[in-house]
Amino acid sequence: MKDMPTWIDEYHKGSRFGLNGKVLLKKNSKYQEILIIETDFYGKALMLDGCWMTSVRDEKYYHECLVHPALSSIDKKSHILIIGGGDGGTARECLKYSQVSKIDLVEIDEEVIKVSKTFLKEIGGGAWSDKRLAIHIDDGVKWVETTKDNSYDVIFIDCSDPSEFSNLLFTDSFYKECKRILTKKGILATQSESPESFENIHIHILKSLNKIFKLSETMYSFVPIYPSGIWSWTFASDEELNLSKVNYKEVMEIENNCDVWNLNFQNAAFKMMPNKIVKKLNS
Amino acid sequence: MKDMPTWIDEYHKGSRFGLNGKVLLKKNSKYQEILIIETDFYGKALMLDGCWMTSVRDEKYYHECLVHPALSSIDKKSHILIIGGGDGGTARECLKYSQVSKIDLVEIDEEVIKVSKTFLKEIGGGAWSDKRLAIHIDDGVKWVETTKDNSYDVIFIDCSDPSEFSNLLFTDSFYKECKRILTKKGILATQSESPESFENIHIHILKSLNKIFKLSETMYSFVPIYPSGIWSWTFASDEELNLSKVNYKEVMEIENNCDVWNLNFQNAAFKMMPNKIVKKLNS
Numbered sequence: 408m409k410d411m412p413t414w415i416d417e418y419h420k421g422s423r424f425g426l427n428g429k430v431l432l433k434k435n436s437k438y439q440e441i442l443i444i445e446t447d448f449y450g451k452a453l454m455l456d457g458c459w460m461t462s463v464r465d466e467k468y469y470h471e472c473l474v475h476p477a478l479s480s481i482d483k484k485s486h487i488l489i490i491g492g493g494d495g496g497t498a499r500e501c502l503k504y505s506q507v508s509k510i511d512l513v514e515i516d517e518e519v520i521k522v523s524k525t526f527l528k529e530i531g532g533g534a535w536s537d538k539r540l541a542i543h544i545d546d547g548v549k550w551v552e553t554t555k556d557n558s559y560d561v562i563f564i565d566c567s568d569p570s571e572f573s574n575l576l577f578t579d580s581f582y583k584e585c586k587r588i589l590t591k592k593g594i595l596a597t598q599s600e601s602p603e604s605f606e607n608i609h610i611h612i613l614k615s616l617n618k619i620f621k622l623s624e625t626m627y628s629f630v631p632i633y634p635s636g637i638w639s640w641t642f643a644s645d646e647e648l649n650l651s652k653v654n655y656k657e658v659m660e661i662e663n664n665c666d667v668w669n670l671n672f673q674n675a676a677f678k679m680m681p682n683k684i685v686k687k688l689n690s
Numbered sequence: 691m692k693d694m695p696t697w698i699d700e701y702h703k704g705s706r707f708g709l710n711g712k713v714l715l716k717k718n719s720k721y722q723e724i725l726i727i728e729t730d731f732y733g734k735a736l737m738l739d740g741c742w743m744t745s746v747r748d749e750k751y752y753h754e755c756l757v758h759p760a761l762s763s764i765d766k767k768s769h770i771l772i773i774g775g776g777d778g779g780t781a782r783e784c785l786k787y788s789q790v791s792k793i794d795l796v797e798i799d800e801e802v803i804k805v806s807k808t809f810l811k812e813i814g815g816g817a818w819s820d821k822r823l824a825i826h827i828d829d830g831v832k833w834v835e836t837t838k839d840n841s842y843d844v845i846f847i848d849c850s851d852p853s854e855f856s857n858l859l860f861t862d863s864f865y866k867e868c869k870r871i872l873t874k875k876g877i878l879a880t881q882s883e884s885p886e887s888f889e890n891i892h893i894h895i896l897k898s899l900n901k902i903f904k905l906s907e908t909m910y911s912f913v914p915i916y917p918s919g920i921w922s923w924t925f926a927s928d929e930e931l932n933l934s935k936v937n938y939k940e941v942m943e944i945e946n947n948c949d950v951w952n953l954n955f956q957n958a959a960f961k962m963m964p965n966k967i968v969k970k971l972n973s
Contacts, residue, residue, distance in 0.1 A: 414706065420731040422915075423697065425706045448703040465886075468964075603748075603914055628962070629912065629920045631886055632705075636919015637912045666966045678958035679911070681751075683949045 415444050417459050419604055419634040424459065426452055426632075431526055436518035438572055443526045449632065451526055453494060455519070455567060459632040463529045466496050468630045469598070471668035472640050472676070474500035476626060477561050477596040478507070479658050479670070480650045484560050485509065488588075490547035490576065492565035493519035495531025501563075502537050503661055510540045511559075515572065517544045548575045554588045562589060564597035569608055577612060582619045582643075592646040599625060599641040602684045604634035610687060616641055622648035627679035628667070637681075650677070698727050700742050702887055702917040707742065709735055709915075714809060719801035721855055726809045732915065734809055736777060738802070738850060742915040746812045749779050751913045752881070754951035755923050755959070757783035759909060760844050760879040761790070762941050762953070763933045767843050768792065771871075773830035773859065775848035776802035778814025784846075785820050786944055793823045794842075798855065800827045831858045837871045845872060847880035852891055860895060865902045865926075875929040882908060882924040885967045887917035893970060899924055905931035910962035911950070920964075933960070 416425035428446035435441070442454040450463030461469065474497055478484055485508040489497050493514040501507050514520055520542060524535055534540055543550065547566070562585050566576045575581055585595050599612040616623040620643035630638040642650060651674050662669045680688075699708035711729035718724070725737040733746030744752065757780055761767055768791040772780050776797040784790050797803055803825060807818055817823055826833065830849070845868050849859045858864055868878050882895040899906040903926035913921040925933060934957050945952045 416706075416708070421710045421729050422731065423699075423706075423708045423710070425699070425708070427704045427706070446704050448705065603912070629886070629918070629964075631918040631920065635912070635914040637914065662965065667964045669965045669968065671961050672963065672965060675958035675961035678954050679962065680955065681912075681950045682945065682952045682955060685952065 415442065415454060417454065417457055417634070422634070424632060424634065426459075426462070428452075432522060434518070436516050438516045441518055441522055443522060450529070452632065453523070453527060456570065458568060460567065461494050461496060461527070461530060462632055463527065465631045466494070466530050467666040468628065469638065470496035470500050471665050472626060472628050472638075472673075473497055473563060473565060473596055473598060475661060475665070475668045476640070476642055476650045476673050477563075477594045478504050479653045479661060481561060481592065481594055483590065483592065486559045486590075487511070488513065488559040488562045490550070490562065490564050490566060491515075492563065494523045494527055495520075495534045497563050497565045498534040498540050499530070499532045502534055502539060503664065504657075508539060511543060511550075512540060513543045513545050513547045513550045515544070515546050520544075548581055551581065551584045551588060556587055557590050558588045560590050560593050562593070562595050564595070566598065568600065568605065577608065579615050579619060582615055586619060586645060589645075593644065594648065595620070595643045597641055599639045601633065601635050601637050602627065602639060602681055603637045606684075609639060610684070612641060613688065616643040619643070621645045624648060624650060624677055625680065626673065626676040627681075628676045698725065698737060700737065700740060700917070705917070707915065707917065709742075709745070711735075715805060717801070719799050721799045724801055724805055726805060733812070735915065736806070736810060739853065741851060743850065744777050744779060744810070744813060745915055746810065748914045749777070749813050750949040751911065752921065753779035753783050754948050755909060755911050755921075755956075756780055756846060756848060756879055756881060758944060758948070758951045759923070759925055759933045759956050760846075760877045761787050762936045762944060764844060764875065764877055766873065766875065769842045769873075770794070771796065771842040771845045773833070773845065773847050773849060774798075775846065777806045777810055778803075778817045780846050780848045781823050782813070782815045782817040785817055785822060786947065787940075791822060794826060794833075795823060796826045796828050796830045796833045798827070798829050803827075831864055834864065834867045834871060839870055840873050841871045843873050843876050845876070845878050847878070849881065851883065851888065860891065862898050862902060865898055869902060869928060872928075876927065877931065878903070878926045880924055882922045884916065884918050884920050885910065885922060885964055886920045889967075892922060893967070895924060896971065899926040902926070904928045907931060907933060907960055908963065909956065909959040910964075911955075911959045
């Protein structure tokens with residue numbers, strides 16, 4: 408039966424998005440249900456607790472937008488922290504920059520990493536064997552709280568939607584702790600949910616980061632397998648946030664290897680706030 | 691049974707997007723199967739031949755992007771042609787401009803208009819009773835072929851995906867006929883499919899319009915209920931295509947009434963071409 412193609416759907420506010428394929432794995436970890444499906448068009452895809460996390464076909468829409476605005480523009484980028492990111496895609500994009508010397512990837516669920524290494528090799532790619540990547544199975548909130556000041560140049564929050572065990576990643580106190588452990592010109596980069604299907608939490612994230620950091624900017628783009636297909640990423644810093652100020656030679660190389668991101672695309676994406684969100688933020 | 695909530699899905703390349711609700715209507719017209727569902731989050735939604743066309747919640751993502759780049763920037767906009775657009779949303783957005791004096795809406799399927807007037811009142815709104823709107827139940831290709839030169843300031847192609855009875859709306863010969871019936875500085879505005887889920891036809895449209903018109907530009911934005919959620923609209927003209935050159939006073943008024951579109955959003959959306967499409971167009 409395991410080999411029979413079947414429909415697996417994510418349900419969200421009276422809509423559902425399903426992929427058809429063979430379920431390669433379905434198991435419960437300590438934290439969540441993990442499912443891997445193999446599909447024709449999207450390739451292999453990962454679902455956690457009923458929500459699509461990533462697929463081989465469209466993961467670049469997400470990972471390239473989370474990583475490159477921060478890393479292509481920041482001068483010092485030797486120490487990176489990734490909170491979540493157990494599929495390896497964020498680490499893979501970070502490792503394209505030769506100046507990155509150390510990445511701490513802090514994932515709470517060891518099973519997600521094991522499953523990704525086994526079934527989603529295309530996503531993590533060479534990252535798993537790169538000596539610059541250190542994997543820590545730990546609670547991201549605890550990790551940040553116990554890290555000393557000025558430790559990281561960039562922090563990526565690559566987490567799932569708010570839930571019982573990820574809620575704390577969306578709080579003011581967590582963002583303040585992130586700020587404390589960033590270097591002086593450091594950047595916090597976080598996925599900031601969908602302005603359409605998670606409007607309230609989206610606005611909450613923007614307002615929180617805007618309050619806690621001197622500078623913050625939000626970009627909007629596409630993630631086909633996420634609810635509504637509209638997604639956002641927010642970047643915050645206390646010193647400098649000049650996300651279009653890049654080393655062109657380096658960026659050209661990165662662009663050549665990207666499916667979605669390029670500098671023009673990025674600069675535009677920072678202005679793609681739907682008008683109804685503009686109105687709500689200004690009201 | 692008609693009143694029981696049920697799942698209605700659009701299937702596309704091994705994925706499906708479904709809405710849950712009460713099916714208010716399901717019938718076959720001369721051309722296609724027409725279905726109306728009433729949902730909690732998306733409001734009422736229209737499906738034609740198994741493809742979602744529009745919903746009350748997210749129709750503005752589509753209609754505002756098709757209409758405002760052309761009408762906010764063109765000087766002379768008295769005569770408008772809409773091919774398709776039977777739900778009334780495109781006409782409604784056009785009628786926000788006082789300089790629009792006449793709209794010919796040419797829809798092949800009379801049933802779509804009847805159903806929209808009955809079930810999707812929120813979408814057509816006051817358009818149906820506006821004296822500037824003339825409805826013609828006719829074949830858009832034939833209409834264009836039999837129209838005399840220089841007849842319209844703007845033509846909107848507001849059609850469904852290529853199919854047996856809409857294929858001709860995507861051909862070079864049709865685009866050339868559109869060009870012939872446009873006024874000297876006229877603009878052709880067409881939905882141009884998804885770069886993700888209809889990549890080949892998307893690239894075909896861009897290349898055709900680029901070849902046939904002196905100027906053409908494509909914008910990318912979101913339509914949550916369409917396959918992949920990424921959609922595009924292309925604008926073409928032989929004389930002038932300065933889509934960000936607007937009458938600010940007028941645009942401010944339009945913006946205030948838009949959920950998605952504003953001038954910043956628009957200018958950005960014209961640069962949101964995913965890098966893989968950039969590469970394919972340049973190869």
